[in-house]
Amino acid sequence: MPEFGTSGRRGTGPGGSPGAASSPPPDVPSPDVPSLGGRLDAIRATASGDGVTVTVDLHGKPVGLEFAREAFTRTPSALAETVRRLADEAAADALARGLAVVTEVVPAGLLDSGSRPGHGSAPPVGSHP
Template identity: 60%
Template sequence: MLGERLDAIRREASAEGVTVVVDLHGKPVDLAFDRTALTMRPDDLAALVRGLVAQAAADALAEGIAVLTETVPAHLFGATSEERPPPPAVRRASW
């Protein structure tokens, strides 16, 4: 169920006649251009697409984190090394 919810995450970003849809991993799964976008210089269009992919990827990642925080205990999720509890002590066998 958790995996299905994460797999279903898609986020969209649009500007200047370009629409990009990415999955949770930031991989583009759809890309659409209207006539406005087709009049742009290639390097400008490429920069716009990269920026939209980055924006949509950040949104998808934020949603993925939100889904995970519903399942994973807060003290285990996203804790920095200073916030993590120490590992359990290892008992050494005395032979």
Template identity: 55%
Template structure:
């Protein structure tokens, strides 16, 4: 049976290890590059965004692309840590992780993002 992160988190409060829920809530991961640092939580929600002066020279399109790329990297790291924490519950509760691949097909991009 495959369970989502949300399902596992919902049951975390009922586990004997009451610190598990707090440990999951505290997970954040950052990724940096080209003067941009992105931080996300276990859910992939953006919790921090920092620009060094060099980042502002990228231009709006490249800066947006870089933020999206780094968000994916940070999110993958946060999920990996969450999997490790939840992995303490026992083997075999997770399928093998998939590699994050940015969408290259612009036809899949929301129309509000179009230039």
């Protein structure tokens, strides 16, 4: 397959040198590396127990729910509680995974609880000093 440089001429790279491969400018993400948003969108977490498997996305929204036969031997309220508990476990795991992805690109000082708006020592909205 022929090589094309940024100049659009076959077999030339930067400066017109034959056969020299060009690389994208530094501000253009490589197509092989998913974007931050893409990485966050791809996060899924699963929790299983008592014949139930719950899979959630980064936001804790269920995207998968499976029941084994043993799950249906439980009372409806017990089954519902199991689904809620597992969804909460999976959501906590998904959130931790998302935070791990974000901490790769956001400076650590910005993730401290005291530096976020609405957190830290500022008085609550509507309170008077």
